[in-house]
Amino acid sequence: MRMGPGEFVALLGANGSGKSTLLKAVLGALPLAGGRASVLGRAPGEANRAIGYLPQRRAFDPGIRLRGRDIVRLGLDGDRWGLPLPLSWRRARARRGPSAADRVLEAIELVGAGAYADRPIGECSGGEQQRLLIAQALIGRPELLLLDEPLDSLDLPNQAAVAALVHDVCRSAGVAVLLVAHDVNPLLPYLDRVVYLAGGHALEGPVEQVITSETLSGLYGVRIEVLRASDGRLVVVGQPEPPAHHHDRHEHAHAHSHAHAS
Amino acid sequence: MPTATLMPADGANPQLSWNLVRDVGQLLEYHFMINALLAAGIVAVMAGVVGWVMILRRETFAGHTLSMMAFPGASAAALLGVPAAWGYFAFCGAGALAIRRPVEGGRGSWSEESAGIGVFQASALAVGFLFVSLYGGVLGDLESLLFGNLLGISDGQVLVLAAVAAGALALLGALARPLLFASVDPDVAGARGVPVGALSVAFLLVLGMAVAATSQITGPLLVFALLVAPAASAQAITARPAAGLALTVVLGLAVSWIGLGLSYFSVYPAGFFIATISFALYLLVRVLAAALRSRRPQRLTPAPAPPPRGVIA
Amino acid sequence: MLSQEFMRNALLAGTFIALACGISGWFVVLRGQVFAGDALSHVAFPGALAAAAAGADERVGLVLGTVAAGAAIGVLGRGALAWRGARTSAALPADDAAIGIAFTFILGLGLFFLTRFSTSTGGGSGIAAARTLFGSIFGLGGGEARLAAVVALAVTIVTLTIARPLLFASVSAEAAGARGVPTRLLGVGFLVLLGVVAAEATQAVGALLLLGLLAAPGAAAHRLAGSPAAGIALAGALALAAMWGGLVLAYAVPSLPPSSAVIAIAAGIYYLSRILT
Numbered sequence: 001m002r003m004g005p006g007e008f009v010a011l012l013g014a015n016g017s018g019k020s021t022l023l024k025a026v027l028g029a030l031p032l033a034g035g036r037a038s039v040l041g042r043a044p045g046e047a048n049r050a051i052g053y054l055p056q057r058r059a060f061d062p063g064i065r066l067r068g069r070d071i072v073r074l075g076l077d078g079d080r081w082g083l084p085l086p087l088s089w090r091r092a093r094a095r096r097g098p099s100a101a102d103r104v105l106e107a108i109e110l111v112g113a114g115a116y117a118d119r120p121i122g123e124c125s126g127g128e129q130q131r132l133l134i135a136q137a138l139i140g141r142p143e144l145l146l147l148d149e150p151l152d153s154l155d156l157p158n159q160a161a162v163a164a165l166v167h168d169v170c171r172s173a174g175v176a177v178l179l180v181a182h183d184v185n186p187l188l189p190y191l192d193r194v195v196y197l198a199g200g201h202a203l204e205g206p207v208e209q210v211i212t213s214e215t216l217s218g219l220y221g222v223r224i225e226v227l228r229a230s231d232g233r234l235v236v237v238g239q240p241e242p243p244a245h246h247h248d249r250h251e252h253a254h255a256h257s258h259a260h261a262s
Numbered sequence: 263m264p265t266a267t268l269m270p271a272d273g274a275n276p277q278l279s280w281n282l283v284r285d286v287g288q289l290l291e292y293h294f295m296i297n298a299l300l301a302a303g304i305v306a307v308m309a310g311v312v313g314w315v316m317i318l319r320r321e322t323f324a325g326h327t328l329s330m331m332a333f334p335g336a337s338a339a340a341l342l343g344v345p346a347a348w349g350y351f352a353f354c355g356a357g358a359l360a361i362r363r364p365v366e367g368g369r370g371s372w373s374e375e376s377a378g379i380g381v382f383q384a385s386a387l388a389v390g391f392l393f394v395s396l397y398g399g400v401l402g403d404l405e406s407l408l409f410g411n412l413l414g415i416s417d418g419q420v421l422v423l424a425a426v427a428a429g430a431l432a433l434l435g436a437l438a439r440p441l442l443f444a445s446v447d448p449d450v451a452g453a454r455g456v457p458v459g460a461l462s463v464a465f466l467l468v469l470g471m472a473v474a475a476t477s478q479i480t481g482p483l484l485v486f487a488l489l490v491a492p493a494a495s496a497q498a499i500t501a502r503p504a505a506g507l508a509l510t511v512v513l514g515l516a517v518s519w520i521g522l523g524l525s526y527f528s529v530y531p532a533g534f535f536i537a538t539i540s541f542a543l544y545l546l547v548r549v550l551a552a553a554l555r556s557r558r559p560q561r562l563t564p565a566p567a568p569p570p571r572g573v574i575a
Numbered sequence: 576m577l578s579q580e581f582m583r584n585a586l587l588a589g590t591f592i593a594l595a596c597g598i599s600g601w602f603v604v605l606r607g608q609v610f611a612g613d614a615l616s617h618v619a620f621p622g623a624l625a626a627a628a629a630g631a632d633e634r635v636g637l638v639l640g641t642v643a644a645g646a647a648i649g650v651l652g653r654g655a656l657a658w659r660g661a662r663t664s665a666a667l668p669a670d671d672a673a674i675g676i677a678f679t680f681i682l683g684l685g686l687f688f689l690t691r692f693s694t695s696t697g698g699g700s701g702i703a704a705a706r707t708l709f710g711s712i713f714g715l716g717g718g719e720a721r722l723a724a725v726v727a728l729a730v731t732i733v734t735l736t737i738a739r740p741l742l743f744a745s746v747s748a749e750a751a752g753a754r755g756v757p758t759r760l761l762g763v764g765f766l767v768l769l770g771v772v773a774a775e776a777t778q779a780v781g782a783l784l785l786l787g788l789l790a791a792p793g794a795a796a797h798r799l800a801g802s803p804a805a806g807i808a809l810a811g812a813l814a815l816a817a818m819w820g821g822l823v824l825a826y827a828v829p830s831l832p833p834s835s836a837v838i839a840i841a842a843g844i845y846y847l848s849r850i851l852t
Contacts, residue, residue: 027753048753055749061607063371064746065797066806071746078743079754083735084803118801122371136750322671373607377794380609381845384787388838391709391784395832404701408708409686484686486679494672530690537683544676 001195001204005143006174008167010187013197014239019180020056022197023146026178027053040143052137052175054147060129065120068113068132073104075136107139108132111165127158131165138169145169147179151186159186166190184211185233198239211236289526298412300420302518302532305479306488308427310514311434312472314493314507315465319445323379324361324466325489328473330383331357332482334390335474336407341397346407347419350474351426358470359463409533410481412522423475430468437461442503479518484533488514491540495547517543576826584720585712585833589818591727592772592779593788597814598734599772600793601807602765606745610674611648611766612789615773617678618644619782620685623707628691633707634719638774645770649763710781710834712822719778727775730768735807741765742803779818780834788814791841795848817841 003009011019024030025037028045040047052075073087077100087101098106108117111131116124121132130150137145147166151159167190170177181187184194184207194210196203198219203210210216211234216224224238279285289295316325331353339349394404434441444451444458452458476485492513496506521536576582603612622640623633685707693700706714715723734741743751744758752758776785796810821837 029752048755051753053750053753055747055753060746061371061373063374063797064605065801066605066746066803067801070802074739074743074747075750075754077739078747078751079740079756081736081739083738083807084742086802086804120801133747133750136747317672320671322675326675373604373609374794376607376609377604377790377845380613380786380790381794381842383613384784384791384838385842387783388787388835388842391705391832392835392839395835396830404708405689405704408704483682484679486675487683490672491676491679494676529694530687534683534686534690537679537686541676541680541683544673548673 001202003144003176003178005176006170007192008170008177008187008190009179010184010191010194011178011180011197012182012184012194017197017199019197020148023053023148023178023180026146027051049140050143052140052142052145054130054133054137054145054150056148057126057130057133057150057153059126060121060124062122064122067119068117068121068124068128068135069104069108071121071132072107072117072135072139073100075107075139076100076103103139107135110138110169111135127154127162130154130158130162134162134165138175141173142175145175145177145179147177149180149182151181151183156186163187163190188232188234285527286523289523294413294415295522295526297415297417297420298522298532299519301415301423302412302479302522303515304420304423304427305475306492306514306518307511308430309472309476309485309488310492310510311431311507312469313489314496314510315434315441315445316469317490317493317497318442319465321466321469322490324358325469325473325486327361327379327382328354328357328470329477329482329485329489330386332473332477332485333407334386334393336477336482337390337393337397340403340407341393345419347422347474347478350477351471354470354474354477355467358466361466405531406481408481408483409531410477410479410484412479412525412532419478423478426471426475430471433464433468437464441465480533480536484537487533487537487540488518491544492517495544498544498547498551513543576823580717581713581715582822582826584715584717585822586819588715588720588723588727588775589712589779589822589837590815591724591731592775593814593818594811595727595731595734595772596776596785596788597792597796597811598731598807599769600789600791600814601796601810602734602741602745602793603769603789604793604797605742606765608766608769609786609790611645612769612773612786614648614674614678615641615644615770616777616782616785617681619773619777619785620707621681621688623777623782624685624688624692624703627703628688628695634774634778637777638771641770641773641777642767643770645766645768645773646763649766706781707777708781708783709832710777710779710784712779712833713825715778723775723778726771730771730775734765734768737761737764738803738807780837784834784838787838787841788817791838791845792817795845798848798852813844814841817844 011022013019021030025032026039026044027048028039028043032044037044039045040050070084073084078084087099087104108114111134113128113131113135116128117132121129124132134147134150137147145166150162150166154162163186166177166179169175170190179187184191188207191207193205194207196210196216196219198216199221201219203215203219211226213224213226216226216236220239222238224236227235227237229235290299313325316322332350335349335351335353336346337349338353339346342349390407394407397403440451440456441461443454444456444461448458472489473482473485476488480487493506493510495513496509499509500506517540518536521539522532524530524535525532577586600612603609618640619637623637625640626636627633629636689700689704692703705711740751740756741761743754744756744761748758772789773782773785776788779785780788792810792813795813796806800806800809817837817840820840821835822833824836824840825831825833
């Protein structure tokens with residue numbers, strides 16, 4: 001599988017098929033069992049400073065009062081030793097180019113989180129927290145963006161908005177995007193290609209070629225039907241699917257009820 | 263002032279022989295021991311039953327908070343010159359009314375909640391120590407106040423404990439069915455007309471009384487040994503209420519009496535033995551339960567598909 | 576007041592211990608690890624008294640116990656103690672009842688060693704109990720106070736040095752890990768540091784009360800300050816205020832134990848912060 005700059009690729013498959021594992025392998029967090037991988041011209045794990053990573057979402061404890069702004073800023077220098085001194089102190093030093101404070105502003109504006117970046121992150125909604133975390137991943141001006149189920153547990157309008165946002169970033173900044181998802185539909189308008197994992201095998205190609213009844217049946221080894229609804233959405237029927245094991249299932253339920261209540 | 267170790271009046275150190283009957287007989291010769299055994303037994307039964315319900319209702323935190331209130335209660339009583347029991351009951355009762363459940367669900371903050379509980383715990387203990395110091399700094403009492411004192415339990419105290427236990431258990435018995443319903447499924451129970459809120463307050467009061475009573479035996483710091491350990495062990499063995507409660511009572515009596523008996527024959531206080539035996543019991547039960555579980559036939563759902571082999575077609 | 580040596584010693588040790596407690600406490604509250612602080616304070620009691628019963632310096636047992644416990648929690652506890660709901664998948668998953676029973680046993684152990692100590696010395700157990708459980712800051716000698724101050728200062732400096740990556744790891748663990756932050760090492764290291772803080776704080780305010788000095792200033796600072804830098808600084812300042820206020824008050828009112836005064840002020844600050852926000 002090859003990905004170039006500015007490409008938007010979705011990684012799909014049933015639970016347990018290895019999507020998150022693949023992302024972690026790209027990051028060098030898990031060793032490869034076989035084969036080779038080259039990430040930004042280096043071995044996995046060596047080029048991580050140029051990669052933006054959004055892990056599977058765990059909602060922030062509602063009591064955390066750090067502002068979104070502080071969370072975003074961590075993407076810039078959180079890995080360096082020392083104190084998280086206020087950025088305004090550093091502004092005086094910067095002579096060329098945008099200061100760190102400017103970059104934080106820029107990242108926040110990019111994801112459209114300006115309205116709530118100064119609110120305690122524990123009080124932000126699921127979609128808002130997600131955007132701020134995307135800003136954290138983007139602030140380092142990465143060449144590759146890895147997103148692990150960013151749309152999971154968001155309501156439909158937010159799913160559409162986040163998908164559009166990621167696509168924007170992909171096109172305008174030329175960032176390669178590999179996005180893990182359960183449901184391909186929110187991403188359909190933006191995808192270049194999909195990679196579909198099942199039963200230890202994988203398929204890659206444009207959506208129309210991969211997500212068809214014949215192709216998926218061949219991949220799974222059981223009869224799969226792909227139906228197209230009248231509004232263009234795709235429904236995959238017949239996947240054998242082990243029960244989902246989300247470690248933040250608890251938060252999912254509450255994120256939903258919170259979203260509906262507000 | 264008496265320390266928490268049990269010594270017969272003549273000062274000789276009783277030795278544990280291998281003749282159990284003779285040892286127990288020797289123990290029972292002393293009136294203070296009989297009172298101690300009665301008190302411990304009454305408390306073990308009460309704490310066991312109340313603790314069983316408390317675990318069911320997942321209100322262990324409340325038991326913990328109330329035990330923290332017991333220390334300032336007892337030391338306030340000492341300061342005022344009244345029996346410690348009054349202080350225990352008064353403070354634990356007041357505390358029970360003041361406890362508010364932490365916010366359930368999405369809005370609750372784990373880190374805030376635990377910080378709040380930690381600060382309250384420290385505050386209660388700080389106030390208790392203040393009372394002890396104001397009392398004139400007779401620090402020999404501190405150990406009894408913290409870890410219980412089984413010497414010199416008067417007949418009157420035994421009667422009071424029996425009365426409180428009888429009242430609490432009678433109340434629980436009367437409310438058993440609606441309480442069980444409200445504890446296990448509060449929403450449905452509420453919809454069916456069960457007064458969930460009132461039952462909650464009533465139970466917290468009973469819990470306060472149980473904590474206060476247990477504190478007189480084990481001291482506020484070791485309350486969980488009788489309040490939680492027997493019931494938790496029973497619940498690890500069986501989920502059925504009747505069997506579980508019976509088992510809890512048996513385990514509680516065993517733990518408290520064996521602990522008390524052992525302390526009679528050694529210099530170490532009863533609280534230590536009770537805490538250690540109850541912990542060992544609980545550990546044993548959990549390990550056995552886990553071992554038995556892992557031997558049973560495996561899952562009903564298919565295992566997830568193996569991860570990809572690193573090559574994408 | 577400052578002409579009295581015991582007061583100078585108390586202020587010296589107390590200042591740096593408070594600083595360490597406040598700053599570590601800010602992270603403890605952030606990471607949801609107040610409960611781990613509770614565990615460490617429980618272990619401090621038998622640790623100190625086991626050493627005393629063996630005839631050694633109490634502080635040795637104290638530090639060994641709390642550091643070992645901190646390391647154990649860091650290595651074994653992982654998800655169970657840091658994040659609610661993310662329990663470890665061990666065969667014996669931890670829950671409220673289990674933890675409470677274990678804590679009770681640990682306190683019972685402390686009682687055991689207390690009894691050993693007092694029977695071996697023939698002295699009253701109450702004084703030994705009071706010293707370990709409620710602190711002895713007015714009883715510190717010059718050497719003890721200086722050592723405590725130095726250790727606390729060292730812990731503070733280390734904590735401030737790892738502040739940024741620790742913050743990142745606490746808030747976005749996987750993203751931090753991807754960026755090369757050694758999250759697991761930091762997690763264990765932080766708990767070991769916390770063990771040392773607990774040992775120092777036990778000498779000042781006692782094992783039973785140290786949770787107050789750890790949690791109250793940190794929790795108050797979280798409510799009052801927005802940015803991490805401000806929060807950390809404020810937590811340290813509030814802890815200092817509680818310590819100084821408590822010591823001065825206890826000096827002025829001799830029947831007031833210093834540890835109670837310090838914790839009362841710290842708690843008051845926390846409750847005030849709740850009212851204000």
